[in-house]
Amino acid sequence: MALKIVKGSIDRMFDKNLQDLVRGIRNHKEDEAKYISTCIDEIKQELKQDNIAVKANAVCKLTYLQMLGYDVSWAAFNIVEVMSSSKFTYKRIGYLAASQCFHEGTDVIMLTTNQIRKDLSSPNQYDTGVALTGLSCFVTPDLARDLANDIMTLMSHTKPYIRKKAVLIMYKVFLKYPESLRPAFPRLKEKLEDPDPGVQSAAVNVICELARRNPKNYLSLAPLFFKLMTSSTNNWVLIKIIKLFGALTPLEPRLGKKLIEPLTNLIHSTSAMSLLYECVNTVIAVLISLSSGMPNHSASIQLCVQKLRILIEDSDQNLKYLGLLAMSKILKTHPKSVQSHKDLILQCLDDKDESIRLRALDLLYGMVSKKNLMEIVKKLMLHVDKAEGTTYRDELLTKIIDICSQSNYQYITNFEWYISILVELTRLEGTRHGHLIASQMLDVAIRVKAIRGFAVAQMATLLDNAHLLTGNTQRNGICEVLYAAAWICGEFSEHLEDPMQTLEAMLRPKVATLPGHIQAVYVQNAAKLFATVLQKHEGETDSQAAQETSQLLIDRLPLFVQSANLEVQERASCILQLVKYIQKLQQKNVEVAEEVTALFAGELNPVAPKAQKKVPIPEGLDLDAWINEPPSESESEDEKPKVVFAKEEPKHYRSRHTEVDEKELARRREVRKQEQANNPFYIKASPSSQKVYDAPGVEHIPVVQIDLSVPLKVPGMPMSDQYLKLEEERRQKEKAERKKKEKKKKREKRGKGRKADSGPESEEDITPAHQVDIVTEEMPENALPSDDDDKDPNDPHKALDIDLDKPLADSEKLPVRTHRPEVLKSPAEDRDSKSVPQETKKKSSKEKKEKKKDKEKDRKQIKPTVHWFPVQKSSKHKKKKQKKEKEEKEKKKKKRHHHHHHHGDAGGEDSVQNGTVEEEEPLPPMSNYSLLAENSYIKMVYDIQGNHQDESKVVVSVIFENKSDSFLKSMEFNVLDSLNSKLQRPEGAGPHDGLTVPFQLPPGVSNEARFVFSVQSIVMPQKLKGTLTFIVKSDESSTHEKLDFKLHFTCTSYLITTPCYSDAYAKLLESGDLKGSSLRLEGINMPFHHLLARICFHHHFSVVERIDSCASMYSRSIQGHHVCLLVKTSDQTVSIDAKCDEPSLLGNVLDEIKQTFSKC
């Protein structure tokens, strides 16, 4: 033994520690990956050793490798082992590793519950601290539920170090287990006034996080916070509180009014910039909430803006940045006060710091008006030219477009100017926003009818000079603009001066190098242009020119027919055939123009993107209702168990009532959405392109071949600057005219004393250059105006929207730890939490709500059983009984019951799927814990549970109960391993050493410890001999005692309750891989549902389906064997037909079931 330890420590000397690992990695720069993989192999070896120090060292190295990006989740179990070490050094390493790599999906987390609980209650505050810190990173809903009460107790710990950690972690607990919020809130509130500033700060922190998401529930705390704000000197706390007030004021304007004064005082007095900044921010929030006409607060706005100006002018870039950030908040409600600082903000555009420039851009967005739009955009265009780096330039580009297009082009007075700006932007090299420019061109051309002529001319120039834009053919590159250009020219070709030239430009061979989707548009719009050209020529009866045009298309289109892009190919070949046909007709001198144009006829309207979604559902239409009777799957399914277990005489099944539960509906909806998304024919909201040609018979225009040499400036492209000058002149002129008019008026109305307009012209005075009609996007009639599309249903904070002012109900206590036998007073509930954990999570909130609704005791007793069976249905029987007993209650629920009665009358006796609710008598308490051994000092009961994640491990939970008046300590648990089953000894030492039970037992106390066993074969039951040694310590003496026991690993203990749907179940049985066996039990006189519950509980089965006195059940072993039962009962005789892919396992399980029932 001693030798072994020495040997172990010598081995250890040559293990690498963290420093060696780091050094090694640094020395292997060229083959780092290879080196690390050998290190990982070493670590794997180290983890296999029994010495905890070696393991801890290995885990510590893994934490480092995790940082480098290596997935170390395979060592999760070893991490848990290190976490459970009794030494702080190792524990800390374990918890650190866990906090770095555990998450909700880590399966071994469920093994840690007891360990964490033990650490939380450790006498050493640092054990507790380390556990809290670790837990804060990997808390899961299950851990939160199980540990909420322990953590809440820690909030009143004597040490502030523990208190502040416990307070902080409560936030995480609330997030994962929202039911804990109400019971824990009073204590949390108490902590706001904790004598220790750290704890106080933690409490403020937590409440601020909570209130930020659901501010209205925390309004009642405002006075308390107000007191804190005026008394606290801790800047951290002040900042948090002031931020919180910023969230609360929009809900309660009166609070805002009260806040203004102390906040202004703080602004004047504080020297801490962070605090000053947050105060300004909150004052802004207050002012926004008060914005509805409070003139006397203009002083506060002035103060804020003035302070912000100081920040922006500061040399510290951070302050400058934040100043701009805050300025943008004021801008929303008080644009006037910000606009006067336009100079400052434009100056920031020249700042060397990109973040600051971006903030300034944000501000500009809100500062534009009709008057200054052109000027601001001109400045931005200058910056575009100067900008280095494409990201910032792209940002500028999007901002220019944002600024111009905001609120439906509200500030644009001259659309010709805007189109030329867009065209100018196309000259940017390497932009990724070609698509954005293109969509703007399309939008403007479609919606501003008056501009179409101009736009078409510009687009034609673009198409003509397409070679300038095609340098960059990547997706979303600037060539996207050609998409818009081609479409606009095609769609509005009646405005084209020379359609033939454009047509020619669109059919150049170079076009074939463009991305496919653009080529497709080219081809389609070439056809439209062709129609226009034909019409022109036929109007002039120039059949020669018309035929030449057809020939042009026939010559050029084959290039596109060969395209690799399917859409281009398809369109091109269609149109080619069409043109060929037209050519034939032309040769026979048939007039075709009319028919060809008819191909593209139809009015075009922009449709709002949300239009489809906004179509109101007509009255009386239920989208979730069945259109036809659902297929009667019931028959075939009900039949299935019989086919397999053929001995049963046929039963008369009624067709099942078609009630689809909520989950199923949601699933179907999801499936439908998926289908719609994949269905190209499903009509989504998008603008359709159909049009009417209303300008036929344009003059004949000869085809001109233009061969441009590459010009530096695109000829014919207007410079937007010209518009600026023009606009200014126009405005001057208008102003002059207005003045004249006014003078006239004045002369007319002399004596009435009206002053001439000499001040700066106001917004309304600027008239747009063209009378433009901006077409609004189409919406369906009766569209619902609601705009709730933005809410995220998955927000975890939604669950925390809980009223905290209501007094606590009895039912809202946090779950307190008890051993299972006690919990089993409501056995079904316990089973629930073990068997279908996911279901529980979802239901627990539902349950809570329901509990609140009716607090009658009898309802609560019923509840657990209802829960256990997924489908809630009331049998007629139950209703009658309830009706007798609870006449009054019945009245309230008359409506519901009425419905049920109706159903019951119509159908006679109900058949129930997936469970039943015969509530004649509650189930007797059940416990899976069976006696392990007992003497006058101690009693041990145990339960064995399998674990899906690890097919070779089972967990034995042993409850030790001290029956004596003495203190029991140094308990050591040891088992003589067999070949098949071995006790996992994490603490090192040899295969015959015992495990120390991690607690001591004062008189009368019981506690639970878990031991992990590895098993190989699970088909046979097994007994392991073991011994518990312990020291009995009374006042005068202490004696060494021991107790022998036999651990019985039944086959049942390898089964895990696994839910199974009836269709999967049927498939399983049909597969024919399962071998059958059967069992008959005589003289069983217990209700059928008790029988089922017993099988479920003691043998880890779940009910798949139950019909009358016949039920199918399912379970799975930890190694994946399927076990299926068909249980039937008649007159005290129960017959069980069973199937399983492992016959000996099945035989043993059936024997065990037989034993269970022979006992009662």
Place this chain on the structure above:
Amino acid sequence: MIKAILIFNNHGKPRLIRFYQYFAEDMQQQIIRETFHLVSKRDDNVCNFLEGIYFTLIYRHYATLYFVFCVDSSESELGILDLIQVFVETLDKCFENVCELDLIFHMDKVHYILQEVVMGGMVLETNMNEIVAQVELQNRMEKSEGGLSGAPARAVSAVKNMNLPEIPRNINIGDINIKVPSLSPF
């Protein structure tokens, strides 16, 4: 809430990562890369905030190291900036003139210090003396237990070091100490 704390050097090598929101390892590395990409191209005289892809980034650059805090809107920007300063000053006290090598070889200890400053993404303590006191008490406890490697391992480690051409601690890399400028107190 603080969503993540990243420390990496001028070349983007991570020295400490601490995520308070779960990301798989490859995602974590991607975030580090993208953050480094954003932060490293900024001059030292520009502001310390920027909008990252996932969060707001607040960072400070000391000598060879970037300390980046990824936060959401509930944190005060200037407050976090001061917190970084507190954290670095604490490191400076605990390691006595902290330099990048301290962080490289003692990532675990840096984590333990950080755990006393930020817990689960929320600020736990801002008082440097309190943080240092708690860290030292825990280190003392570790010492009383014999430490992780214990005496024999230390002896071996000394032997192992002899093989190395140079012991990193003694390399003269010039001025790599993280100079902690004394900023105006918070």
